[in-house]
Amino acid sequence: MNTRLDHHNPLVFDTHELGRRPGAMQRLSREISAPADLGIAGVIGVPEGTPLRLKLRLESVMEGVLVTGTVRGSAAGECVRCLEAVERELKADFQEMFSYPDADDRSRSAEPADDAEDDEDTLFLEDGLFDLEPVLRDVVVLALPMQPVCREDCLGLCPDCGLSLNDDPDHHHDAVDIRWAALQGLVTDQGVEKDNMSGTASDGVQGAAEKQEK
Numbered sequence: 075m076n077t078r079l080d081h082h083n084p085l086v087f088d089t090h091e092l093g094r095r096p097g098a099m100q101r102l103s104r105e106i107s108a109p110a111d112l113g114i115a116g117v118i119g120v121p122e123g124t125p126l127r128l129k130l131r132l133e134s135v136m137e138g139v140l141v142t143g144t145v146r147g148s149a150a151g152e153c154v155r156c157l158e159a160v161e162r163e164l165k166a167d168f169q170e171m172f173s174y175p176d177a178d179d180r181s182r183s184a185e186p187a188d189d190a191e192d193d194e195d196t197l198f199l200e201d202g203l204f205d206l207e208p209v210l211r212d213v214v215v216l217a218l219p220m221q222p223v224c225r226e227d228c229l230g231l232c233p234d235c236g237l238s239l240n241d242d243p244d245h246h247h248d249a250v251d252i253r254w255a256a257l258q259g260l261v262t263d264q265g266v267e268k269d270n271m272s273g274t275a276s277d278g279v280q281g282a283a284e285k286q287e288k
């Protein structure tokens with residue numbers, strides 16, 4: 075069977091040195107460039123091309139190769155409260171089994187119903203190679219905050235004008251009860267009308283006085 079995996083891909087690993095000897099172990103360290111869209115879309119993630127450091131332990135077992143590892147890197151996103159830039163150090167541990175295809179065939183003949191359900195979640199070795207990218211994507215998403223904040227006590231933005239409340243914690247707008255808004259307008263209009271009437275009356279008195287003096 076020809077492998078569909080590219081051994082030049084930095085997230086594809088070769089297990090041929092382990093052989094199929096249960097108990098054999100291999101340790102690997104590798105620094106790679108982060109693939110695109112690694113993280114929570116539109117929230118926070120590892121920028122494409124930034125370095126990720128991987129430390130892996132590969133163990134040969136009866137069913138396949140057990141991969142235990144750690145990934146480290148840096149993530150960037152936006153604070154969900156004030157929209158300022160957020161950076162987080164990423165560290166996540168993981169463990170995944172990559173099964174031999176023929177080992178799966180043997181177990182399927184014993185319990186066909188159970189194995190049919192497990193096939194969707196089972197990862198397989200392909201000609202001794204395994205692709206770590208699906209595992210890496212899952213573990214990074216789980217390690218990142220769903221709602222990142224620049225700081226725990228971030229005050230966010232003013233809902234009326236969008237000003238950052240972190241810069242001006244005392245900022246506020248005088249709230250007007252909508253039930254009284256119409257009455258306030260009426261009072262204002264009446265006040266203007268009274269002022270106009272008073273001004274007219276005063277002008278009339280002043281004009282009469284000037285005529286009398288003449």
